[in-house]
Amino acid sequence: MSKKNGAGGPRDRGRAQSLVVPGQDLGESEGQEAGHGVIVMEGRLRATKNGRIRNQGSTVSIEPLHTRYIPRPGDLAIGYIEGCTNNIWFVELGAPFNAILPMSLGPGKVEFGGTRSVMDVGETILCRVQEVEETHSSVVTMKGMGLRKIRSGVIEEIDPHLLGRLIGKGGESLKRLKEDAECRVIVADNGRMWIDGDLDGILEVRRQLDLMTVESRPIPVGGGH
Amino acid sequence: MGGYGDVQMIDENGKRVDGRGPGDLRDITIETDVVPVADGSCRMTWGTNEVIVAVYGPMECHPRKLQRQDRAVLDVAYNMAPFSTTDRMRPGFNRRSREISKVTKDALESVVLLELYPRSKIRISIEVLSAEAGTRCVGLTAASVALADAGVPMTDMVVSVASGKINDVVVCDLNKEEDNYGEADLPMGILPNSGQLVFLQMDGDLSQEEFNQAWQYNMDAAQMIHNFMVDSLKGGEA
Numbered sequence: 001m002s003k004k005n006g007a008g009g010p011r012d013r014g015r016a017q018s019l020v021v022p023g024q025d026l027g028e029s030e031g032q033e034a035g036h037g038v039i040v041m042e043g044r045l046r047a048t049k050n051g052r053i054r055n056q057g058s059t060v061s062i063e064p065l066h067t068r069y070i071p072r073p074g075d076l077a078i079g080y081i082e083g084c085t086n087n088i089w090f091v092e093l094g095a096p097f098n099a100i101l102p103m104s105l106g107p108g109k110v111e112f113g114g115t116r117s118v119m120d121v122g123e124t125i126l127c128r129v130q131e132v133e134e135t136h137s138s139v140v141t142m143k144g145m146g147l148r149k150i151r152s153g154v155i156e157e158i159d160p161h162l163l164g165r166l167i168g169k170g171g172e173s174l175k176r177l178k179e180d181a182e183c184r185v186i187v188a189d190n191g192r193m194w195i196d197g198d199l200d201g202i203l204e205v206r207r208q209l210d211l212m213t214v215e216s217r218p219i220p221v222g223g224g225h
Numbered sequence: 226m227g228g229y230g231d232v233q234m235i236d237e238n239g240k241r242v243d244g245r246g247p248g249d250l251r252d253i254t255i256e257t258d259v260v261p262v263a264d265g266s267c268r269m270t271w272g273t274n275e276v277i278v279a280v281y282g283p284m285e286c287h288p289r290k291l292q293r294q295d296r297a298v299l300d301v302a303y304n305m306a307p308f309s310t311t312d313r314m315r316p317g318f319n320r321r322s323r324e325i326s327k328v329t330k331d332a333l334e335s336v337v338l339l340e341l342y343p344r345s346k347i348r349i350s351i352e353v354l355s356a357e358a359g360t361r362c363v364g365l366t367a368a369s370v371a372l373a374d375a376g377v378p379m380t381d382m383v384v385s386v387a388s389g390k391i392n393d394v395v396v397c398d399l400n401k402e403e404d405n406y407g408e409a410d411l412p413m414g415i416l417p418n419s420g421q422l423v424f425l426q427m428d429g430d431l432s433q434e435e436f437n438q439a440w441q442y443n444m445d446a447a448q449m450i451h452n453f454m455v456d457s458l459k460g461g462e463a
Contacts, residue, residue: 021455049376068376
């Protein structure tokens with residue numbers, strides 16, 4: 001998976017260096033390759049984002065301070081149903097464009113015209129990104145293990161590029177978080193996480209999130225958008 | 226404009242009503258991340274002007290008829306709060322706010338890499354809390370800081386500043402009295418890294434020499450303001 005180019009942010013964290021701002025000159029482009037957040041203008045490299053410079057081999061890229069989620073095929077995502085037609089749901093993923101969920105990829109059997117009675121506007125779903133086209137039209141699916149409508153618990157949102165910090169090496173810190181709070185925590189790739197358990201546990205997870213200095217925004221299930 | 230030639234606003238030593246020299250700027254402060262729910266935001270004070278800009282997106286573009294298949298669209302809304310001026314400002318859009326929203330949008334469109342986000346929309350709300358003179362410049366400058374804070378990719382940040390003419394003297398960064406009773410006003414939007422212009426308006430008349438002087442003041446001021454913008458985005462870090 002390419003982690004350098006396109007509009008989305010890189011997900012892994014490496015050794016980061018100095019902060020740059022959009023428009024900042026990053027030196028000659030000769031012998032250097034422009035990675036994420038960097039463009040070549042008149043033979044010189046130029047930053048297009050506010051973030052930290054990273055040099056990997058001959059590639060100069062920027063690890064941005066703030067990003068928006070860009071869907072990639074295979075991503076687990078938590079979305080809100082934003083609209084539906086007779087055979088399609090429109091799903092908001094916190095991305096620059098909505099995804100569609102065709103009836104055929106929906107949960108269980110759905111009759112033509114019955115989309116709304118299965119999942120109504122404003123409801124929250126756990127889904128997987130099936131494909132993303134060049135034109136940014138994307139399709140999600142609910143066929144798969146554990147993919148379903150979310151009926152309980154709360155959703156928290158963090159910047160997608162902070163997910164690495166939350167999950168930790170080999171999922172260590174996320175595992176610890178779940179055990180401490182005795183909650184079910186499902187972290188999706190679009191920066192949303194579903195926390196299910198009793199109230200004390202949910203509060204504990206939120207407290208831990210604050211401690212991890214992960215900025216998070218609480219959003220009630222089915223609301224917020 | 227013009228026509229109040231008998232109002233003395235600059236003395237023989239080149240000192241202006243607020244004690245500045247002809248090429249001096251008012252005080253500027255910039256703060257980012259001031260609106261927690263927004264993707265990016267900026268509060269900018271410039272003299273007694275105060276502006277808050279919030280950026281949302283890129284996100285799905287509604288209504289869908291405004292979508293462009295090959296690039297994102299900018300939705301810029303400039304608004305002055307009712308309490309921002311000494312005379313109460315009537316709430317809502319008016320001819321002036323529409324104009325400023327449009328020129329701000331046009332200026333920002335030339336730096337934001339819109340083609341990375343087809344079919345999307347980036348919403349920019351410029352809210353003027355306190356208005357003295359030159360709010361369109363403050364709004365545009367603060368909008369580029371807020372866009373940078375939101376992580377929206379741009380080739381450069383737009384710095385906007387105005388110079389003008391009072392009592393036949395060209396001065397930089399007009400204040401309220403100078404704007405009201407002066408003879409001319411020349412706001413510009415400058416890309417500090419290349420010196421290119423993305424926005425230029427002129428109110429009143431300037432001779433070629435006066436225009437060149439105002440241009441030079443704006444170019445020099447833009448570099449100074451750009452330093453403030455960079456400092457605010459880097460948060461004091463080198």
